[in-house]
Amino acid sequence: MNAGIAQLQMQFRDYTISLYQQGFLDDQFTELKKLQDDGSPDFVAEVLLLFFEDCVKLIGNMARALDKSTGTVDFSQVGASVHQLKGSSSSVGAKRVKGLCVTFKEYCEAQNYEGCVRCLQQVDIEYKTLKTKLQDMFNLEKQIVQAGGVVPQVDID
């Protein structure tokens, strides 16, 4: 039993570290973890849920604004949604999503249609990838707790 918990904890630790190393997460995610405690044990998951819902909404806005069939593209409208997504991804530590938004914003300002469409596709893939990765991480946490263990605090350098 103990070996099982230890193994899960090690898996969790390695997985979490890899997410930071691969650039999916940055230290703002670590900051969010600081805000979680026994009184608010699901805080990080709750914030991330709101973030992913925000992604769906904002990406939808961007897609609509980039839809040429409705007339000319309003790049400032696209940019406004990108700015919002940049903000919320920054607040949760979603490093890759945030980075894409920076590039996306530049294409909006340059009114570069192809660049914007490319960024839109990439940001859509990126948030979904992060969502899957975090779900795997949360699942590991759950398994540890269910096995009677404690989720270890992972120190990122």
Next chain:
Amino acid sequence: MAVGEVMRMEIPAGGDLTVTPPELHVLAVDDSIVDRKVIERLLRISACKVTTVDSGARALQYLGLDGNKGASDLKDLKVNLIVTDYSMPGLTGYDLLKKIKESSTFREIPVVIMSSENILTRIEQCLKEGAEDFLLKPVKLADVKRIKQLIMRNEAEECKTSSLSNKRKLVEGNIDTSSSSSSSHDDSSVEDIPSSKRMKSEFENLSSLH
């Protein structure tokens, strides 16, 4: 009982005027649901009462600055600090800051601006308009703790000053009516605050105070 004796009972002999401050009630304004969730948690974990609203217009509504009676009119909902995002649709954080500073009722409430953009002219503009501080997003726990300490220190200073000025008023009353009873209390803390010339010369004459 002389007025001096009443004062001695109310204020500790050491002249220590610190009081345990009640919880700060913070009004947090941000159009992003993610940021609202985060700032709310940051403030709660820092032992503050929090009310979040999603726009400058709603903030004004809450305060009652839109012409109607606001929710914060109720005694225990009094707002001690406003933390607002800068870039918001409609009323920006800067617009909100201006409206608050223009209001005779609310201008004393400290306002902190948050922004994801580190634009010097923007920061200067806000500080010039009376913002207490400017936080760069993403906001961290250390930022909130710092702001809270700043606000609490300011509030404590205000309590001290107003309570000292009350003390001074009572002492002035003493000097007018009787010459001897004013020597019965500790005035070292009163000497620290700026006082009128007349009062200063009165205390200089009372050598027994030290």
